Amino acid sequence: MQQYLLLFLILLSSVFCFSQEEEGRVKGVVVDASNDNPLESVNIVNLNKVIGTSTNSNGAFEISAKVNDTLHFSYLGFKSIKVRVTNDWLKYGDGTTTTIKLTELALALEEVVVNQLKLTGYLEVDIKQVPAINTNYRYSISGLPSTGYEAGRQSTINKVLGSIFNPADFLHRMFGKKPNELRKLKKMKEDDEIRNLLASRFDREMLTVLLQVDKIDLDEIVSQCNYSKGFIQTANDLQILDAISECYEEYKVLNRDREGKL
Template sequence: MKKILIFLFISTLAVELSYAQDALRAEGVVLNSSTSTALEGVNIVNLNQVKGTTTNENGEFKITAKVNDTLHFSYLGFKSIKVRVTNDWLKYGSSNIELTELALALEEVVVSQLKLTGFLEVDIKQVPAINSNYRYSISGLEGTGYEASQKSGLTKVIGSIFNPADFLHRMFGKKPNELKKLKKMKEDDEIRNLLAHKFDREMLTILLQVDRVDLDEIVSQCNYSKGFIQKANDLQILDAINECYEEYKLLSRGRTRKI
């Protein structure tokens, strides 16, 4: 009788452990709300655990999640949404997620023609300046260093050693969890692949809990050029912020030891 009770206890425990493991994964299908057709390649990110995935050809997905985690769904041409993971979702299995299609609108493009006078000194001022940006490395630090314009040169590099990362500290000093997400985002291959093909900064602002203006200001204060900020994809922006903060930590430790 004792052996039977032990066997039943072990069996029950095994079932509970199996359920617990399954409960750490949310499953579902992403559909077009207007046509009910499956959407392939939808980007899905767990904002709490900083894990990412995409839907397959049938619109299906599986992602690590627990109760009250928030999943962010984004797809080109569709409105992004956030969905909270509930106990029923994890308990009863797959759930349908519907995305609403956005109307596409092209911005008006204004083409300005150069009006040449024939005088070189006058005409040359009308030609847009070529964006020449250089990277300066700092001795003792790994990585490619800071980007600075040719005009400001070494002065910007020296100023960037203390000022930009101080700005980062002010931005994230009260949000230690957001700083931890920088490392998680760099380590997750799905997140990196997702960001490498995005230029809208939407995912970065959501994960780091800052608005677009502050995000651009962070990169600017880290002495990355306006041209870089405008042309870089989201992954490059992520790496730029992370690199700046990591270098700041090394420099801060050095300054503390000297003091």
């Protein structure tokens, strides 16, 4: 019996040592694929650990990772890519031997049509020509004290109760089988680098990558939380993250109360 116990302890220590060896920091340089010039302020996020960093003026970066972690590289005007961390990179990469190349995107401007208002002098006719006013009743800048993004028409309880008693239970439907993605919500809010990154973006790319949902589902989640279409269209990625996180926390509290009464 003691022999088996000793063997188990040896195996356990070997596994622990091996896992410790896997953990480390990877280094590299990000450059423009067209001319090999270094790119400054490229955003790098470890999708497994949910931590982020960015390149310096020389295009260099360093981030905590382990073997098989996936790093997501994104930069305005360039195609985002994912890179898997290998054992060789982790052990032998010195920051100069590993080069990540990003390809510039072709920019296409959409045609914008400006319609001039033609007033008739009749109020009932003219008022119909005036564009609809954004009716967001809730607003804030993420990071500053506030009561939320869209206050006014509904109380918080009514807002979330409507979601809880939705037969689909939208949050459970979207994330019920993805507990890791729910845990990522908290990690994303705690990492300053990721928060700063999301605050500067409006494309939802990083949110969809980290939460493993597509943009349509992401918009549906925020919509089901009774945030307005105007908010969804104008909010930055950090505000969308905070909206989802707030709604989910309220959902958990009210759902727990509901189950306690059953």
